[in-house]
Amino acid sequence: MKPPSFAYEAPEALDDALALLDRHGDDAKVLAGGQSLVPLLNFRLARPARLIDINGVPGLASISERDGTISIGAMTRQRTIETSPLVASRAPLLAAATRWIGHPPIRTRGTIGGSLAHNDPSGEYPAVLLALDAQVRIRSQRGERVLGIDAFLGEWLSTALGPDELVIAVEIPIGSKHATYGFAEVAKRHGDFALAGVAARFTLDGSHIGDARIVAFGGVARATRLTAAEDAIRGRVPNETLFGEANRAATAAIDPISDLHATGEYRRHLTGVLVVRALRQAFGEA
Amino acid sequence: MNTLHTVRLTVNGTAAEVMVEARKTLADALREDLGLTGTHLGCEHGVCGACTVLFDGNPVRSCLLFAVQAAGHEVGTIEGLARGDELHPVQRAFSEFHGLQCGFCTPGMILATVDLLEHTPQPSEDEIKEALGGNICRCTGYQKIIESVQGAAAAMASGLAK
Numbered sequence: 001m002k003p004p005s006f007a008y009e010a011p012e013a014l015d016d017a018l019a020l021l022d023r024h025g026d027d028a029k030v031l032a033g034g035q036s037l038v039p040l041l042n043f044r045l046a047r048p049a050r051l052i053d054i055n056g057v058p059g060l061a062s063i064s065e066r067d068g069t070i071s072i073g074a075m076t077r078q079r080t081i082e083t084s085p086l087v088a089s090r091a092p093l094l095a096a097a098t099r100w101i102g103h104p105p106i107r108t109r110g111t112i113g114g115s116l117a118h119n120d121p122s123g124e125y126p127a128v129l130l131a132l133d134a135q136v137r138i139r140s141q142r143g144e145r146v147l148g149i150d151a152f153l154g155e156w157l158s159t160a161l162g163p164d165e166l167v168i169a170v171e172i173p174i175g176s177k178h179a180t181y182g183f184a185e186v187a188k189r190h191g192d193f194a195l196a197g198v199a200a201r202f203t204l205d206g207s208h209i210g211d212a213r214i215v216a217f218g219g220v221a222r223a224t225r226l227t228a229a230e231d232a233i234r235g236r237v238p239n240e241t242l243f244g245e246a247n248r249a250a251t252a253a254i255d256p257i258s259d260l261h262a263t264g265e266y267r268r269h270l271t272g273v274l275v276v277r278a279l280r281q282a283f284g285e286a
Numbered sequence: 287m288n289t290l291h292t293v294r295l296t297v298n299g300t301a302a303e304v305m306v307e308a309r310k311t312l313a314d315a316l317r318e319d320l321g322l323t324g325t326h327l328g329c330e331h332g333v334c335g336a337c338t339v340l341f342d343g344n345p346v347r348s349c350l351l352f353a354v355q356a357a358g359h360e361v362g363t364i365e366g367l368a369r370g371d372e373l374h375p376v377q378r379a380f381s382e383f384h385g386l387q388c389g390f391c392t393p394g395m396i397l398a399t400v401d402l403l404e405h406t407p408q409p410s411e412d413e414i415k416e417a418l419g420g421n422i423c424r425c426t427g428y429q430k431i432i433e434s435v436q437g438a439a440a441a442m443a444s445g446l447a448k
Contacts, residue, residue: 001330005288008308008354031355038350039331041309051308055355079344103420105338105345105398190419 003041007050011057014139018166020052022141025163028052032075032114035106060113060168065090070172071137074113082107090174093181093201097128100183103191113167116152119159119222122194126153127217128183129170130225131199137169146171155221178204182278185218186270188261194218196256196267198226198274202282209233209283214246214275219256219267228253229275238283246279247272295356297322298366306353313337315353316363324364324393328422335421338394339363345401364393367400375445376400376438385434387425395421399435408439 011017021028029048031037032055040046054060060075063084070090072081081087082098101107101115101124115125116136129149136152138145141164152160161167185197196218203210212230217223228249236242256267290305297320304319311330316322316339328334330349337348340362348361367374376399379385386392395418402409402417409417414435423431 002314003309003311005307005309007289008291008352010354034350034352034355035332035347038311038352042311042330042349053352053355102332103335104401104417105335105347105420106332108341108344108346109350 001042003038004044004047006041006048008053009050010053010055014057014059014166014168017052017054017057018139018141018164020050021166022164024050024052028163030054030114030117030166032117033077033110034114035102035110036114036118036120054166061111063087065174068174070174072112072170072172074116074167074169075111076113078102078107078110078112078115079104081112091132091172093132093183093199094128094172096181096183097124097199100124100185100191100194100197106191112170116170117159117161117167119153119157120193121156121220121222122197122218123223124185124194124197124199124217127197127199127215127223129172130223131181131201131213131215132172133175133213134173135171136167137171138165139168140165144168150225153222176203176210178210180204180282182281184274184277184281186274193261195262196270196274198271198278199223200275200278200282205235208235208237210235214250214278216250216254216271216275219259219262219264220254224254226250226253226271226275233279238279243276243279247276250275291354293353293357295358296360298362304353308352308354310353311349312339312341312351312353312356312361313348315356316348316361319353322363322365326390326393328390333420333422334391335394335398335418336391338397338421340397340401343401343404345398362397364396367396374400375441376403376435379438379441380431380434383430383434383437385426385431386423391421391423395423395431399438402435403439403442407443409435411436 027049031051031053060073062073088095134149136147182200185194200214202212214226214229229246232245232249251272256264258264294303304315316325326336328336332347332350339348
């Protein structure tokens, strides 16, 4: 339960961090909040030759609003996001989901960029950011690029991030004022890895549902949009009958894994139930 | 690879210096290099909460932080709470309300409680559960811990009123 040896770098400027990543690429891991990486090191499930600690890099931890977008620096701590008035008013789904990540001492250290780059299939942030149609700003010595979250997320802890690249910010479109959301998750204990979860964002078109983005996570290879459930409710009037249709469409569409925590069949059933809970949060017990 | 790093930090208000490998966790440096064995290690992967310390005033898992990362930072441990022989009100409440049996989880429980009461002096039962949800106790069944936190909140409120 002690980490293997590694070389430690603590750059104090973004350019220095990118230069280190460029030089050491595949042999290095970036240390952000460390709440997923350090357990992997302690178990010796990961053995990087070098850690590049970016906690001392300035300018990566801020939350700002500009041109209809909320920009959150990669090193912004989950606890900062949880308590940010700007996030609460402009991206309330993100604030609600943050309270489901681990426990307060975990969220003190854990970062949004780290959560995304780690891309745990049971992680809340990849799912929420997919529901919010976020963009990921990525930098390397080769330059900067912006990827849609769907293209960024790979399967089973993988992402589109190159070995020399660093996530520097996440950008969330604020979108319509007439929007609502739901977030529901089941874990064996609060703060444990999700057996299954659903993050969803909807817009309202009068008394009808406008756009719908419903994302399942936990027990699947990556945060996954339940497009069949979205199609089933788009343009319709929210009520319990419709929520039942969304449940059936969701459970027909996904095929979660079985492991020692739960069977795939249970997770599938649970995902349908969580879709209904998220819809009730968003629209009330219609 | 086994390079030693000199780390200067502040522990319980006092300047400290350790020479550590980069892979040494803050928890191990506190215990082995500084002799502060009040910080307990249970799971060593961030789940049990026994190793919770205050890092620049915020609760963190000291098993998930490397000692090198504490350079220039302020660490608060269980040893820093009492004033001489006078226990901190949270420590006194855990004793009075039987918030511990074997005591292994207690340092983490107490530091998480100190942080909670600093931000939320009169927490509801749900707020207590949320704040301590990441601290596992295998003896008490938690009821006495919740009563201890409530007792500490009451004692600190009346202390302020005096």
